[in-house]
Every structure is written in structure tokens, then in C-alpha cells.
Amino acid sequence: MRATNATEPSAGPITVMIVDDHEVVRRGIAEVVDRSEGLSVVAEAGSVAEGQRRAALVQPQVILVDLQLPDGTGIDLIRRLAAAGSTARPIVLTSFDDDRALAEALDAGAAAYLLKSVRGAEISDVIHAVAAGRVLLDERTVTRRRAEHEDPTADLTPSELRVVDLIGEGLSNREIAERLSVAEKTVKNHITSLLAKMGLQRRTQVAAWAAGRKNREWSTDPH
Structure with a gap:
């Protein structure tokens, strides 16, 4: 019998946790995700420590995490969750279009790196793709990195x-x-x-x- 994990498709919606220290931004993203078919926000957090605690409790399939948090970075959270054995698939959602941060996020195990300027429908599509096991990057970032x-x-x-x-x-x-x-x-x-x-x-x-x-x-x- 093949073992299953939290990222594999199930009968219910894909469970999502959002980590961002700006409550207005966090709530806006949560509203977009919750309105999307097949997705459900199961937890929110505003810091690395809070994100780590809540992820352990609800075990989301996908985590949307901001890079800049008051007690560290989204990359710190991704690494801590991986070290704790979490199967959650991380997506970095940030305002900063930074190649070094992109490389660090990928090294830490991020499955996607999106700018907050993307449309809500794009966030939904990426969550579905990442939950299915794909690794995605913002197309403009990939294009620029190839050129550079x-x-x-x-x-x-x-x-x-x-x-x-x-x-x-x-x-x-x-x-x-x-x-x-x-x-x-x-x-x-x-x-x-x-x-x-x-x-x-x-x-x-x-x-x-x-x-x-x-x-x-x-x-x-x-x-």
C-alpha cells in the first residue's frame, strides 16, 4: 500500500494557511482564497512563531507566506516547518521582486514565488498547482533571471x-x-x-x- 501525505488530492477542499504581519493584507488574501472553488483558509498568522504553532495544529496542505515578518522571514518559517516534518507546500507571496530572495526561497523548499501584484485568480491557480505537486515561479521573474x-x-x-x-x-x-x-x-x-x-x-x-x-x-x- 502506498503511503499518502497531506499534499495529495482529497475529497475535501485544499486547506490553506496565510502568514502575513499586515492584517488588512492577510484578510484580503484570505477572502480571495476562500472565494475560490476547492480552497479553504484554515488558519492565519502574523509571525514566524505563530505560523509555526498554527501549522502544527491545523496541518495545512499549502502555506502562503510573506517574506518580511516581525520575528524573522518567511524563509525562516519554511525551514522550521520542513525541519519539523511538515508536508505543507510553501508559496512565497511578497512585494519584493528580489532574485536573491527567490534563490533563498527555492533553497528552503518554496514551491512558488509570487508577487503581491498578481491577480486573485492567479493566486488560486498557483495554490491548486502547488497542492498537486508542481513548482512554479512568476513568469516575469523567470524571464528576467534567464536574461541575467x-x-x-x-x-x-x-x-x-x-x-x-x-x-x-x-x-x-x-x-x-x-x-x-x-x-x-x-x-x-x-x-x-x-x-x-x-x-x-x-x-x-x-x-x-x-x-x-x-x-x-x-x-x-x-x-
């Missing part, structure tokens, strides 16, 4: 770079896990993160990029 970074691996961690190399060698997730002496789930998490950072959607695209890089290296090798 000629090397799509510029923001990858050393572990993620190693996974890219091994994908390029044609190894399966299980084989990569054995090579790196980590769990296969860890490899899958690395792949989810590196796909988002590289602006790609599928593992096969990573393999194609890695193969293309090798060809470029060989063509420029003077020996």
Missing part, C-alpha cells in the same frame, strides 16, 4: 550541480542516490529545486542541457 544568467546553473548548490552532472551521465534517480549515498527522495527534491532554478520543466531537459554542455566543452578543448 547566461549559465542556468549559476544559482545551483554544489549538490544540485552534482545531480545535473549525473543526470547528464544517464543515471536514474535511484542510481544517483546510490552514487551520492543519499535517499532517493533527496535526489527528487534536488531535481525539483534545480528545475525551478534553471527555468526547466522536465528531467529530460536537464539531460539535454548537460549533454549540450559536454559537446561545447569538447569543441573548445584545444587537445
